[in-house]
Amino acid sequence: MAKTLKDIAEKLNLSISTVSCALKDGPKVVSPAVRKRVRKTALEMGYRPNRIARSLATGRTRTVGVVPMYVDEDTLLHPYLQLALNGIFNAANKLKQDVLVYTAQDHNRPETVTDDLLDSRSDGFIFISPRADSLAIKSVAESGLPYAVLFETSGGQSFTVDSRAGVFRALEHLVELGHRRIAHITGDLTLSDGRLRRDAFLEFMEEHRLPVPAVTLIEGNFTRESGYLAGAVFLKLCPMPTAVFCSNDDIALGLMDALTRSGVRCPEDVSIVGFDGVLPPGSSVPPLTTMRQPAQLMAAEALRSVVKNIEAGIEIESRVFQPEFIVRGSTASIPLEGIV
Amino acid sequence: MAKTLKDIAEKLNLSISTVSCALKDGPKVVSPAVRKRVRKTALEMGYRPNRIARSLATGRTRTVGVVPMYVDEDTLLHPYLQLALNGIFNAANKLKQDVLVYTAQDHNRPETVTDDLLDSRSDGFIFISPRADSLAIKSVAESGLPYAVLFETSGGQSFTVDSRAGVFRALEHLVELGHRRIAHITGDLTLSDGRLRRDAFLEFMEEHRLPVPAVTLIEGNFTRESGYLAGAVFLKLCPMPTAVFCSNDDIALGLMDALTRSGVRCPEDVSIVGFDGVLPPGSSVPPLTTMRQPAQLMAAEALRSVVKNIEAGIEIESRVFQPEFIVRGSTASIPLEGIV
DNA sequence: ATGAAAGCGCTAACAT
DNA sequence: ATGTTAGCGCTTTCAT
Numbered sequence: 001m002a003k004t005l006k007d008i009a010e011k012l013n014l015s016i017s018t019v020s021c022a023l024k025d026g027p028k029v030v031s032p033a034v035r036k037r038v039r040k041t042a043l044e045m046g047y048r049p050n051r052i053a054r055s056l057a058t059g060r061t062r063t064v065g066v067v068p069m070y071v072d073e074d075t076l077l078h079p080y081l082q083l084a085l086n087g088i089f090n091a092a093n094k095l096k097q098d099v100l101v102y103t104a105q106d107h108n109r110p111e112t113v114t115d116d117l118l119d120s121r122s123d124g125f126i127f128i129s130p131r132a133d134s135l136a137i138k139s140v141a142e143s144g145l146p147y148a149v150l151f152e153t154s155g156g157q158s159f160t161v162d163s164r165a166g167v168f169r170a171l172e173h174l175v176e177l178g179h180r181r182i183a184h185i186t187g188d189l190t191l192s193d194g195r196l197r198r199d200a201f202l203e204f205m206e207e208h209r210l211p212v213p214a215v216t217l218i219e220g221n222f223t224r225e226s227g228y229l230a231g232a233v234f235l236k237l238c239p240m241p242t243a244v245f246c247s248n249d250d251i252a253l254g255l256m257d258a259l260t261r262s263g264v265r266c267p268e269d270v271s272i273v274g275f276d277g278v279l280p281p282g283s284s285v286p287p288l289t290t291m292r293q294p295a296q297l298m299a300a301e302a303l304r305s306v307v308k309n310i311e312a313g314i315e316i317e318s319r320v321f322q323p324e325f326i327v328r329g330s331t332a333s334i335p336l337e338g339i340v
Numbered sequence: 341m342a343k344t345l346k347d348i349a350e351k352l353n354l355s356i357s358t359v360s361c362a363l364k365d366g367p368k369v370v371s372p373a374v375r376k377r378v379r380k381t382a383l384e385m386g387y388r389p390n391r392i393a394r395s396l397a398t399g400r401t402r403t404v405g406v407v408p409m410y411v412d413e414d415t416l417l418h419p420y421l422q423l424a425l426n427g428i429f430n431a432a433n434k435l436k437q438d439v440l441v442y443t444a445q446d447h448n449r450p451e452t453v454t455d456d457l458l459d460s461r462s463d464g465f466i467f468i469s470p471r472a473d474s475l476a477i478k479s480v481a482e483s484g485l486p487y488a489v490l491f492e493t494s495g496g497q498s499f500t501v502d503s504r505a506g507v508f509r510a511l512e513h514l515v516e517l518g519h520r521r522i523a524h525i526t527g528d529l530t531l532s533d534g535r536l537r538r539d540a541f542l543e544f545m546e547e548h549r550l551p552v553p554a555v556t557l558i559e560g561n562f563t564r565e566s567g568y569l570a571g572a573v574f575l576k577l578c579p580m581p582t583a584v585f586c587s588n589d590d591i592a593l594g595l596m597d598a599l600t601r602s603g604v605r606c607p608e609d610v611s612i613v614g615f616d617g618v619l620p621p622g623s624s625v626p627p628l629t630t631m632r633q634p635a636q637l638m639a640a641e642a643l644r645s646v647v648k649n650i651e652a653g654i655e656i657e658s659r660v661f662q663p664e665f666i667v668r669g670s671t672a673s674i675p676l677e678g679i680v
Numbered sequence: 681a682t683g684a685a686a687g688c689g690c691t692a693a694c695a696t
Numbered sequence: 697a698t699g700t701t702a703g704c705g706c707t708t709t710c711a712t
Contacts, residue, residue: 002460002483004689015699020691027692031697051459052395053689056704061392076426086416093444098461100440104433119391120342120705121438143342282623344705355683360707367708371681393705396688460689 065122069129087296161293167200183216187247227251231258249274267332286329405462409469427636501633506663507540523556527587567591571598589614607672626669
């Protein structure tokens with residue numbers, strides 16, 4: 001059986017509270033002699049404080065909950081999430097916080113999700129790429145527990161990348177290479193990043209007086225499949241754009257795959273730019289030119305903010321992070337026949 | 341404030357225990373009428389059971405702890421672990437279990453690791469690729485809590501791949517391609533997979549009367565760096581082996597990198613085989629021929645076994661899984677000059 | 681069928 | 697400086 005404070009107290013003929021305080025320099029002062037004795041026998045008896053009991057008494061768990069974006073299964077296989085989680089765990093370790101990942105979301109019965117979150121096992125939350133109408137966020141917000149939102153501007157204090165700046169930088173790169181017919185495959189437009197990147201795209205094009213025929217604005221949803229499907233649409237365009245700005249890397253890889261299979265070469269025939277920079281360079285041939293968002297840092301900052309709120313009541317403030325442009329092999333000067 | 345059983349009880353003029361039982365068909369029977377009333381008001385009041393309190397009362401947390409192999413930081417960036425964790429989370433979700441990942445290991449003070457594990461927050465454990473002398477395993481074993489060991493044969497009931505079968509299959513492939521001078525870069529020999537694969541390599545070579553000069557048995561440690569360094573050693577060998585069997589994929593990629601940089605082509609000049617199959621095919625050029633171990637399945641089975649033990653007292657039994665050979669582009673027939 | 685009460689192991693205010 | 701005690705919110709045995 002696990003040893004308890006009571007066991008130590010009885011053995012030493014002390015009160016439980018004295019033992020408790022002796023072990024942790026508790027609220028009341030304990031004489032050095034006693035403290036020493038207590039610690040010694042605690043060690044000898046192999047005593048380990050019961051965190052469950054402590055949490056019940058203090059109302060704190062030292063645990064922050066992480067709610068990933070919803071997918072049916074294989075949640076942890078998304079490079080996106082993996083980076084974010086790694087950043088969160090790294091930061092949590094330093095702050096002596098535990099992390100509980102809530103992958104068990106059943107969107108057929110959203111109320112169960114909420115129940116899980118509110119059963120007092122986490123002191124605060126980080127929501128990753130939540131839907132705008134997330135019931136989970138709503139309940140957590142109502143409960144008064146602190147939380148931050150990662151990779152999405154709606155729903156609460158958010159930790160996001162400067163999509164607009166990123167899009168502008170990427171498009172400037174393409175324009176510098178001589179591209180004028182630039183298509184865009186959007187992300188999920190119900191997500192803020194999807195909308196912001198599309199809007200920035202349109203704004204840039206407008207500003208540079210570059211035409212955007214409706215057919216060159218293809219709706220995707222941040223998945224590789226949607227990029228692949230967009231490829232089919234793209235191939236029918238005439239004249240074919242010489243460059244495509246994709247709302248994220250997955251889309252870009254799907255597109256690249258579709259184009260390659262049809263004999264369209266990247267970057268010789270068409271330049272492709274992604275966004276997020278979550279994939280290792282070797283994930284595609286040619287390696288993808290992309291805007292890297294500092295996912296790990298953003299995730300770590302979200303965690304720190306939540307913990308600061310829990311521990312010191314400091315308000316959580318939204319932050320926007322600057323992306324970093326990474327030029328690799330998927331972009332090049334426009335093909336000769338593109339120069340009219 | 342969060343509502344409690346007491347709140348409901350007072351509102352309804354019932355006892356706490358009646359409310360408790362009404363909500364969960366508890367040990368004692370409650371009249372349908374009361375049960376209905378209780379559930380209705382619980383819903384209205386937004387009552388959520390407090391899992392911490394329940395855990396303290398029942399002594400069960402419905403949580404299994406996962407202890408990854410030790411690395412200083414960025415634990416969750418290892419493809420290895422990511423696959424295993426994903427398998428564990430998938431299986432845990434189905435069994436309504438939570439998963440707590442213990443990345444916060446400070447090997448300078450191993451006793452703190454142990455303390456963390458034994459603070460009653462997990463009902464059982466899965467250790468991933470632990471060291472043979474793992475203090476953490478020892479304490480968990482002593483505490484009597486159930487646990488399984490993943491990817492390592494020592495330390496307890498283990499869930500491992502059939503390394504010997506895998507090595508034999510891989511080497512047969514090389515021999516069929518005409519290779520006779522086959523080198524081996526070992527994994528970490530303090531880990532069972534490292535030893536088993538090396539031993540199987542030696543056994544196969546002996547059986548096929550293929551010479552193994554000491555210099556062609558290069559010690560690595562499962563990291564990409566060790567593969568890269570082994571490359572330098574390898575390049576000095578004369579005659580150079582025509583094939584290398586690497587103890588895992590990381591080593592193989594490091595080696596491939598080193599060779600490519602020196603102008604040695606794979607697979608034209610030298611064939612390379614990896615092991616584990618955790619990396620996406622695009623991770624290298626050419627894509628790596630490897631023995632895939634069913635990491636997700638193994639991890640899921642480990643979790644199920646631990647949970648079965650917790651819930652039904654069923655003994656955890658070691659299992660050995662069959663790997664699957666995946667032939668990709670890094671192996672080919674021996675180069676002409678290799679045929680003497 | 682329902683209520684009362686003990687207890688899970690710990691914290692912390694209050695007493696001595 | 698140390699002991700006593702009342703919780704934290706729930707489960708569960710024992711009364712009624």
